[in-house]
Amino acid sequence: MLTDSTSPHLPNDSPLTMSPGFPNSDPPPDFGSHSDQAADKSSNLNAPSQQQGELFETAPPPWELAAQDDVALASIVFSEAPHGPYDYRIPDSMRDDLVAGMRVKVPLGRRKKPIIGWCTETKQGKAAHRSMRDIAEILDTEPLCDAALVRLVLWMSHYYQAPAGQVFDTLIPSSVRANAGTREKTYLLPSPMAKDDELVGSLPTKQQTALRFLIAAGRPMTSQQLSVVAECTQGPITQLRKKGFVQENVRREMNTPTSTRWQVDDGEVEVAHTLTDDQAQALSQVTGALDSGKGRTLLLHGVTGSGKTEVYIQAIEHVVKFGRGAIVLVPEISLTPQTRGRFERRFQSVAVLHSQMTPAERHFQWQRIRSGEVQVVVGPRSAVFAPMPHLGLIVIDEEHDGSFKQDTQPRYHARRVAYARAMSLNIPLVLGTATPSMESWHATATGRAELIKMPSRVGNRPMPDVQLVDLRVRDDRTAGAISRPLHTAVQQTLNENGQVILLLNRRGFATTIQCPACGYVVACPDCDMPLTHHRDGGKAVCHYCDYTIATPPWCPACRFDGIRYGGLGTQKLEVEVKARFPDAVVARMDSDTMRRPGSHQKVLSAFRAGKVNLLLGTQMIAKGLDFPNVLLVGVINADGALHFPDFRAAERTFQLVTQVAGRTGRGDRGGRVIVQTYSPEHPAIQAASRHDYELFAKGEMINRMKFNYPPLGSVARIIIRGVIEEVTEAIADSLLSRLEVARDTLGAEVRILGPAPPPITKLRGKYRFHLLLQSVDANHLGETIRRATKDFKIADKDDVQYVIDIDPMDML
Numbered sequence: 082m083l084t085d086s087t088s089p090h091l092p093n094d095s096p097l098t099m100s101p102g103f104p105n106s107d108p109p110p111d112f113g114s115h116s117d118q119a120a121d122k123s124s125n126l127n128a129p130s131q132q133q134g135e136l137f138e139t140a141p142p143p144w145e146l147a148a149q150d151d152v153a154l155a156s157i158v159f160s161e162a163p164h165g166p167y168d169y170r171i172p173d174s175m176r177d178d179l180v181a182g183m184r185v186k187v188p189l190g191r192r193k194k195p196i197i198g199w200c201t202e203t204k205q206g207k208a209a210h211r212s213m214r215d216i217a218e219i220l221d222t223e224p225l226c227d228a229a230l231v232r233l234v235l236w237m238s239h240y241y242q243a244p245a246g247q248v249f250d251t252l253i254p255s256s257v258r259a260n261a262g263t264r265e266k267t268y269l270l271p272s273p274m275a276k277d278d279e280l281v282g283s284l285p286t287k288q289q290t291a292l293r294f295l296i297a298a299g300r301p302m303t304s305q306q307l308s309v310v311a312e313c314t315q316g317p318i319t320q321l322r323k324k325g326f327v328q329e330n331v332r333r334e335m336n337t338p339t340s341t342r343w344q345v346d347d348g349e350v351e352v353a354h355t356l357t358d359d360q361a362q363a364l365s366q367v368t369g370a371l372d373s374g375k376g377r378t379l380l381l382h383g384v385t386g387s388g389k390t391e392v393y394i395q396a397i398e399h400v401v402k403f404g405r406g407a408i409v410l411v412p413e414i415s416l417t418p419q420t421r422g423r424f425e426r427r428f429q430s431v432a433v434l435h436s437q438m439t440p441a442e443r444h445f446q447w448q449r450i451r452s453g454e455v456q457v458v459v460g461p462r463s464a465v466f467a468p469m470p471h472l473g474l475i476v477i478d479e480e481h482d483g484s485f486k487q488d489t490q491p492r493y494h495a496r497r498v499a500y501a502r503a504m505s506l507n508i509p510l511v512l513g514t515a516t517p518s519m520e521s522w523h524a525t526a527t528g529r530a531e532l533i534k535m536p537s538r539v540g541n542r543p544m545p546d547v548q549l550v551d552l553r554v555r556d557d558r559t560a561g562a563i564s565r566p567l568h569t570a571v572q573q574t575l576n577e578n579g580q581v582i583l584l585l586n587r588r589g590f591a592t593t594i595q596c597p598a599c600g601y602v603v604a605c606p607d608c609d610m611p612l613t614h615h616r617d618g619g620k621a622v623c624h625y626c627d628y629t630i631a632t633p634p635w636c637p638a639c640r641f642d643g644i645r646y647g648g649l650g651t652q653k654l655e656v657e658v659k660a661r662f663p664d665a666v667v668a669r670m671d672s673d674t675m676r677r678p679g680s681h682q683k684v685l686s687a688f689r690a691g692k693v694n695l696l697l698g699t700q701m702i703a704k705g706l707d708f709p710n711v712l713l714v715g716v717i718n719a720d721g722a723l724h725f726p727d728f729r730a731a732e733r734t735f736q737l738v739t740q741v742a743g744r745t746g747r748g749d750r751g752g753r754v755i756v757q758t759y760s761p762e763h764p765a766i767q768a769a770s771r772h773d774y775e776l777f778a779k780g781e782m783i784n785r786m787k788f789n790y791p792p793l794g795s796v797a798r799i800i801i802r803g804v805i806e807e808v809t810e811a812i813a814d815s816l817l818s819r820l821e822v823a824r825d826t827l828g829a830e831v832r833i834l835g836p837a838p839p840p841i842t843k844l845r846g847k848y849r850f851h852l853l854l855q856s857v858d859a860n861h862l863g864e865t866i867r868r869a870t871k872d873f874k875i876a877d878k879d880d881v882q883y884v885i886d887i888d889p890m891d892m893l
């Protein structure tokens with residue numbers, strides 16, 4: 082992200098307007114008419130194609146253009162194939178109502194019924210051919226996306242190479258599209274006829290009474306309400322309607338108001354702190370950026386416990402003072418009551434978005450946000466699309482977190498999108514973290530982002546001492562997962578009434594089930610990955626697709642009955658911990674124990690209250706938690722993520738160890754960290770043990786430079802999947818040749834690798850191949866793929882699909 086060449090606001094990106102008046106290409110007769118945006122222009126690296134989104138309002142309004150054009154047209158896109166855009170004629174009766182960002186119904190192909198599409202643009206133009214079709218119906222009275230969000234959609238569609246219709250569906254939750262939790266209510270109001278006293282006087286008494294009540298009320302009423310105040314049955318009211326004395330007005334309303342504030346009573350208090358010098362300095366840099374009225378990116382690099390949240394809050398207070406609002410993105414797993422509470426206690430009107438909302442709640446919050454009453458939206462990556470009318474600031478907390486990248490189409494990164502949105506609105510984007518992503522760090526080095534440092538903890542608390550335990554040293558090892566030094570430290574901490582956090586980034590009990598006699602590994606038939614044994618319920622589960630069987634008591638291959646459970650998951654660790662420290666109250670936090678809504682809160686408040694002595698779990702315990710009595714953090718195996726075939730493996734390891742280490746030493750009693758590892762000399766682990774981000778970043782940047790990996794270059798990945806291995810590979814091969822041709826025609830500098838089987842060779846019953854593309858110029862990369870995949874059709878009978886992943890976050 083943040084590479085110059087792709088910055089949406091840069092002028093050199095720019096003949097990108099949705100310029101009306103561009104010649105229409107010949108449309109396929111059955112599919113409406115191809116829109117300008119789809120007009121076939123041979124791609125040219127220096128003049129990106131017309132469909133590229135432009136985030137700024139640069140196009141003159143349609144009526145200022147070419148007077149010879151004579152029809153009102155709308156560009157419509159669809160979330161299902163064919164995606165469009167196609168041009169439709171806007172009937173005169175709809176001309177004043179249709180605006181980009183609304184949904185419409187239009188005829189498409191030979192379909193019997195009109196289908197739903199999104200309007201991306203209205204314009205004046207020439208009907209391309211006589212049979213050009215008309216918009217059938219407009220579905221929204223107000224656009225669901227304002228002009229700026231429509232531009233964001235078009236930009237995302239271009240950059241991530243995903244159909245605009247799909248991007249719209251991502252921006253606007255289905256609960257909003259379906260009006261979840263609302264119903265239509267019919268209101269009555271007097272018609273002009275009711276002004277005629279003589280006419281009214283001629284009505285039967287009951288009807289007259291009812292009508293006079295309605296007139297006196299001076300506001301629309303439902304017939305129910307009217308019958309109550311007028312003390313009559315529905316009969317007279319129905320008569321009034323029939324005779325035309327009252328008119329009907331249908332409105333959509335929320336069924337029941339959903340409570341907007343919850344868990345305010347979690348026993349915590351939130352006071353405005355007197356800022357430390359670091360915080361005050363950071364805040365003034367952020368408010369300076371806010372007051373500059375410019376789009377700027379600020380990277381707030383503050384060590385764990387440096388009080389970044391307080392800086393966000395006071396910056397948002399500044400924004401709110403000017404009648405504007407802010408969006409705060411947090412990783413889904415840090416949407417804890419603690420985070421929520423911090424914001425809810427400090428602002429009047431907060432909307433917290435999370436994955437466990439009902440559709441009605443989601444819709445309700447969306448409407449609240451759009452109405453302008455919400456000051457702060459807090460939520461995971463999708464909150465970047467919150468329809469705030471006066472957005473003044475976007476904050477991304479833990480900006481390095483992998484959950485900001487969506488792993489289904491459109492595969493967007495919330496940081497990249499937030500950047501695009503902020504720059505187009507000329508507002509600052511604040512990225513906060515103790516462990517900046519290499520992308521953001523590089524941006525500060527090249528001047529595209531400003532660096533703000535908070536190098537010390539609140540109250541000048543020292544960073545915790547980190548001790549590395551080399552698991553290769555036999556004397557320290559035990560039969561279990563906990564080494565001798567870690568065991569001693571846990572015992573000491575418990576004796577002193579301190580609390581302990583243990584991190585193991587693998588859920589389940591045993592991570593492989595293998596037969597010692599024949600070597601057979603129990604694997605998922607659909608994914609070819611080893612199944613993980615889960616003790617509760619005696620299940621073997623595929624962690625990629627959730628395929629579940631009863632754990633086999635003997636080897637399915639050779640019937641040997643001594644099948645072995647190898648590898649270590651959080652369940653097994655829990656058993657070991659309970660055996661070693663029988664007096665301690667232990668809680669486990671992983672996605673298996675945290676399935677039910679509210680389970681997070683339950684465990685964390687028990688931990689806060691001191692009812693739990695030892696908390697163990699996966700990475701969900703590594704972030705954001707702020708508990709002063711945690712005196713020891715243990716990392717069971719720091720190498721877990723280190724040996725992944727991924728250029729980000731070291732970065733992830735550094736982040737995880739640093740973040741979890743940061744959970745201790747946050748109170749007056751200090752704290753220490755024990756990290757168990759087989760590679761204590763690894764630079765990522767060394768740097769994490771010294772809390773030295775810059776040391777890590779420097780070494781890592783040199784590694785990335787060798788191969789032009791991001792952030793020094795751009796990467797894209799194309800995954801091809803299909804049911805028949807040979808067919809899938811053949812299609813991957815033909816895609817490769819198209820990519821090579823496209824690259825050579827464009828003269829683009831792009832390295833293409835593959836097709837090769839990725840680490841996960843089979844997923845949900847489909848074979849997989851991938852192609853990796855690399856370039857120092859994101860534009861070259863994007864254009865090459867766009868050109869190669871344009872008109873690339875795969876026969877239905879082959880049953881092969883491909884997905885494009887721009888800036889992929891994993892290579893699995």
Ligand SMILES: Nc1ncnc2c1ncn2[C@@H]1O[C@H](COP(=O)(O)OP(=O)(O)OP(=O)(O)O)[C@@H](O)[C@H]1O
Nearest residue numbers: 354355356357385386387388389390391539705707
């Ligand atoms: N100026 C201050 N004076 C006293 N306490 C403060 C101040 N600012 C923040 N705190 C407290 O310090 C603790 C740490 O703050 P916070 O959780 O914001 O840190 P952080 O930088 O986000 O850390 P992490 O990256 O580990 O999540 C919190 O309990 C917070 O209430």
Ligand SMILES: [Zn+2]
Nearest residue numbers: 605608623626
């Ligand atoms: Zn599977």
